[in-house]
Amino acid sequence: MNPALAPDAAVEFATEIADRLARPDGADLPSDEPWWHQSLAHGAPGVALLHIELAAAGIRPFVRAHQWLAIVASKPVTAGASTGQFYGAPAVARVFAGAAAVRPGTYRSTLMSLVRQIAADAHDRVDKAHARMDAGTLPLMAEFDTIRGLSGLGAYLLHHDPDGTALRAVLGALVRLTQSVMIEGETLPGWWTPTGPTGRVEDKFPGGHGNFGLAHGICGPLALLAHALRRGIVVDGQREAVETICAWLDFWRIDTPTGRRWPYMITKDETRSTTAHVQHSGANRRPSWCYGTAGVARTLHLAALALGDTARRQVAEDALIGAVTDPAQDALVSDASLCHGYAGLARITALAAVDTTGPAAVQLHALSNEMQRRARAQPVPEGPGLLEGAAGIGLAALAAVTEPSTGWDTCLLII
Numbered sequence: 001m002n003p004a005l006a007p008d009a010a011v012e013f014a015t016e017i018a019d020r021l022a023r024p025d026g027a028d029l030p031s032d033e034p035w036w037h038q039s040l041a042h043g044a045p046g047v048a049l050l051h052i053e054l055a056a057a058g059i060r061p062f063v064r065a066h067q068w069l070a071i072v073a074s075k076p077v078t079a080g081a082s083t084g085q086f087y088g089a090p091a092v093a094r095v096f097a098g099a100a101a102v103r104p105g106t107y108r109s110t111l112m113s114l115v116r117q118i119a120a121d122a123h124d125r126v127d128k129a130h131a132r133m134d135a136g137t138l139p140l141m142a143e144f145d146t147i148r149g150l151s152g153l154g155a156y157l158l159h160h161d162p163d164g165t166a167l168r169a170v171l172g173a174l175v176r177l178t179q180s181v182m183i184e185g186e187t188l189p190g191w192w193t194p195t196g197p198t199g200r201v202e203d204k205f206p207g208g209h210g211n212f213g214l215a216h217g218i219c220g221p222l223a224l225l226a227h228a229l230r231r232g233i234v235v236d237g238q239r240e241a242v243e244t245i246c247a248w249l250d251f252w253r254i255d256t257p258t259g260r261r262w263p264y265m266i267t268k269d270e271t272r273s274t275t276a277h278v279q280h281s282g283a284n285r286r287p288s289w290c291y292g293t294a295g296v297a298r299t300l301h302l303a304a305l306a307l308g309d310t311a312r313r314q315v316a317e318d319a320l321i322g323a324v325t326d327p328a329q330d331a332l333v334s335d336a337s338l339c340h341g342y343a344g345l346a347r348i349t350a351l352a353a354v355d356t357t358g359p360a361a362v363q364l365h366a367l368s369n370e371m372q373r374r375a376r377a378q379p380v381p382e383g384p385g386l387l388e389g390a391a392g393i394g395l396a397a398l399a400a401v402t403e404p405s406t407g408w409d410t411c412l413l414i415i
Contacts, residue, residue, distance in 0.1 A: 007401040017394035024071045040091035044071045046386030056102045056405035085152030098406025119166035126169040138194045151220030171235045174221040178241040207268035214295035223299045223413035229306040259322020262296040286332035287323035289344035336378035338392035346371035
């Protein structure tokens with residue numbers, strides 16, 4: 001608990017959101033959509049997690065959570081290559097794992113079958129990644145990122161199947177991803193993608209792009225590799241892979257009078273420019289979880305902690321504090337969401353505060369309180385989901401005053 005935050009305000013805010021979403025048959029919910037029951041990002045699983053957390057805290061009855069869990073389990077769950085930790089089997093498994101953490105012994109059979117499926121899918125996707133690397137071609141973001149790729153699957157496995165073979169297979173593939181490749185006579189990082197950030201070939205990104213984002217870029221693999229390293233789950237080359245990604249982030253860091261920043265992405269032309277390290281796309285954008293300096297800084301913070309690198313940890317803390325105190329960057333934040341709004345910034349700064357000491361910890365705690373205040377001042381979105389909707393905002397508010405019982409925030413790879 002953060003004693004500087006008024007618990008009653010945070011709990012009241014989270015409860016108001018949950019009460020709006022008390023019934024899974026609400027008229028305004030997209031319950032007829034085929035993704036509804038298995039989308040953690042936008043659908044019923046995220047709402048279920050909010051109700052589970054409120055039940056764990058003794059604030060609302062578990063029966064509400066059970067009603068939402070029934071919706072999650074009401075239809076067949078997608079498995080295979082089209083899933084990710086925010087959709088399909090990994091998303092459904094995460095919410096049932098959260099329920100099982102609060103009600104031990106329940107939902108066991110459902111959860112175990114999902115875990116076996118996720119592990120099998122992870123091995124299959126790792127095999128495909130190695131085959132692609134053997135062929136010397138570039139990856140799509142969906143191969144390795146947090147939202148759809150191996151980093152997201154690894155985030156689930158790290159917390160729910162850490163002793164299985166699938167997690168180590170994922171880590172091995174991500175380590176290999178950090179090896180540079182030669183494409184048409186140019187050396188590129190192994191995570192360079194041949195498309196634009198939309199996942200499609202775009203005229204604005206001839207030759208593809210290098211993506212920094214925690215949601216879709218190299219910060220997802222870095223965060224997972226760092227988390228595993230901190231927990232003593234290590235494969236060959238893992239530490240070196242963390243150092244390789246950190247060196248790339250060091251090179252592209254932008255030092256300004258108002259703080260350190262990172263771009264959202266870079267183009268191939270920018271990699272060829274002698275001034276690329278100061279002039280490239282995405283330098284002046286919102287400092288969010290999905291893309292932007294806050295997410296990058298927290299990831300670098302985790303890497304520094306894993307490596308025992310005090311100087312790099314200081315850089316990351318300064319960058320994070322600068323990102324959320326810079327008026328120019330704050331002016332670009334326009335909503336309360338986890339993905340790209342104040343709730344995400346509140347959770348990032350709170351977790352960074354826990355991982356440090358001294359004046360930085362005090363300042364980060366204070367900034368987390370301020371980000372929560374700003375989140376509560378924004379309109380609550382109509383969408384109910386975790387990443388961009390009401391459930392995620394409610395979960396972040398509750399997490400400010402009580403430790404999450406479900407571990408829901410591990411899906412963001414910030415803890």
